[in-house]
Amino acid sequence: MPSTSHRAPHDVLQVDPVLGRRVRRRMSEVERHLHAAVARPDDPRLEIAAAHLLTAGGKRIRPLLALLAGEFGDGGAPEVRTAAVIVELAHLASLHHDDVMDEALTRRGVVSVNARWGNSVAVLAGDFLLAKTAELSAQMSPEVVRAQSAALSRLVQGQLLETVGPLPGADLHAHYLRVIRDKTGALLSLATRLGALGAGAAPWMVRALDAYGEALGVAFQIADDILDVTEPAGESGKSAGLDLMHGLATLPVLYGLEDDRIGTELRELLSDGPVPDEDRLARMLALLRGSDAIARSHAEVERHCATALAALSVLPASPARAALAELCSVVSERSAAYALTPVA
Numbered sequence: 001m002p003s004t005s006h007r008a009p010h011d012v013l014q015v016d017p018v019l020g021r022r023v024r025r026r027m028s029e030v031e032r033h034l035h036a037a038v039a040r041p042d043d044p045r046l047e048i049a050a051a052h053l054l055t056a057g058g059k060r061i062r063p064l065l066a067l068l069a070g071e072f073g074d075g076g077a078p079e080v081r082t083a084a085v086i087v088e089l090a091h092l093a094s095l096h097h098d099d100v101m102d103e104a105l106t107r108r109g110v111v112s113v114n115a116r117w118g119n120s121v122a123v124l125a126g127d128f129l130l131a132k133t134a135e136l137s138a139q140m141s142p143e144v145v146r147a148q149s150a151a152l153s154r155l156v157q158g159q160l161l162e163t164v165g166p167l168p169g170a171d172l173h174a175h176y177l178r179v180i181r182d183k184t185g186a187l188l189s190l191a192t193r194l195g196a197l198g199a200g201a202a203p204w205m206v207r208a209l210d211a212y213g214e215a216l217g218v219a220f221q222i223a224d225d226i227l228d229v230t231e232p233a234g235e236s237g238k239s240a241g242l243d244l245m246h247g248l249a250t251l252p253v254l255y256g257l258e259d260d261r262i263g264t265e266l267r268e269l270l271s272d273g274p275v276p277d278e279d280r281l282a283r284m285l286a287l288l289r290g291s292d293a294i295a296r297s298h299a300e301v302e303r304h305c306a307t308a309l310a311a312l313s314v315l316p317a318s319p320a321r322a323a324l325a326e327l328c329s330v331v332s333e334r335s336a337a338y339a340l341t342p343v344a
C-alpha cells in the first residue's frame with residue numbers, strides 16, 4: 001500500500017531558515033490572536049464550542065498563505081496578522097456549517113461540533129466565528145471588507161451549487177470546477193489577497209498572489225477529493241468515502257464513470273441513491289482505486305499547480321516566492337501516492 005504520510009504545508013518554510021524563523025514567530029502571534037478572537041470570559045460555553053476545532057489543530061494553510069503573501073510588502077504589519085486570523089476563522093465557520101450539512105461525526109481527528117453539542121450550537125458557533133471575521137476586516141480597510149464579502153459570497157454559492165447539483169444536461173466537469181473554484185479557491189485566494197493588501201504590496205503583486213491562491217485552491221480541493229477515495233479511514237481526520245456517501249460527483253467519480261472498465265458498474269452502484277451501505281461504499285471505493293480515475297484526477301492537480309506557479313513567476317524571486325512554489329509540490333504530493341501506484 002502506498003505511503004500516506006504527507007509533508008505539512010508549514011514544511012515549506014524549510015526553503016529558507018531566516019524566512020522560516022520569521023514566519024513561525026508570526027504564526028505563533030496568529031495563534032494567540034485566533035484564541036483571543038473566540039475568547040468569551042463572560043460565557044465560556046460559547047467559547048468552548050467555537051474554540052473546539054481551533055484547538056483540535058488543522059494544517060493552517062490559509063494563515064500560512066496570508067503570512068507568505070505579506071512578505072511581498074511589510075510582512076511585519078499588524079494587518080498581515082489580522083488577515084491570517086480572518087481567513088482561518090472564516091474557514092472554521094465554513095467547517096462548522098459543512099459538518100452540520102454532512103452530519104459529520106469527526107473533524108480534525110476529534111468529534112465534530114455538531115456531534116458533540118448538536119446542530120443548533122454548531123451553526124450558531126459558526127455564525128459567531130463569521131461575525132468575528134467581519135469585526136476584524138472592518139478594522140482594516142473598505143477594500144478588505146469588499147474582498148472578504150465577495151469571497152464569502154462565493155464560498156456559500158459554491159456550497160449551494162454543490163448541494164443542488166448541476167442542471168439537467170449541464171457539463172458535469174464544468175459544474176465541478178465552478179463549485180470547487182468557489183468553495184475552496186475563493187478562500188485560498190482571499191488569504192493571499194488579504195495578506196498582500198495588509199502588507200501594502202503593489203496592486204500588480206496583489207493580483208498575481210490572488211491568481212496563485214485561486215489556482216492552488218482548486219488543486220488543493222481536487223487533491224482533497226482524491227484523498228476522500230484513496231486514504232484509509234482516519235488518516236485525514238475524517239472518514240473515507242464521505243463524498244461518495246453523499247452521492248457527490250467529485251472529479252475521481254466523474255473520471256470513474258468515463259472509464260470503460262468500471263463505468264457501468266459504478267453508475268449502477270451510484271444510481272441506487274446516496275448513503276450506501278458499507279458493502280456498496282467499499283465496492284465503489286475499490287473500483288475507483290483500481291481505475292485510472294485517480295491518475296487522471298492527479299494530472300488535473302498538477303495542471304492547476306502549474307497555473308499557480310505561472311502566476312507566481314511574475315513576482316520577484318525571494319524566499320517567500322520559493323516557499324509558495326514549494327507549497328504547490330506539497331499539494332501535488334498529497335494526491336500523488338495512489339496515482340503513481342494504482343491498486344487492484
Ligand code: GRG
Nearest residue numbers: 058059060093094097098155156159183184224
Ligand atoms: C459559513 C463561511 C461559511 C460558509 C458556508 C459550508 C459552506 C458555506 C462552505 C463549505 C466549504 C468547504 C467546507 C469547502 C471545503 C474546503 C476544504 C478543502 C476543507 C478542508 O481544508 P483543510 O484541509 O482543513 O485545510 P484543515 O482542518 O487542515 O484546516
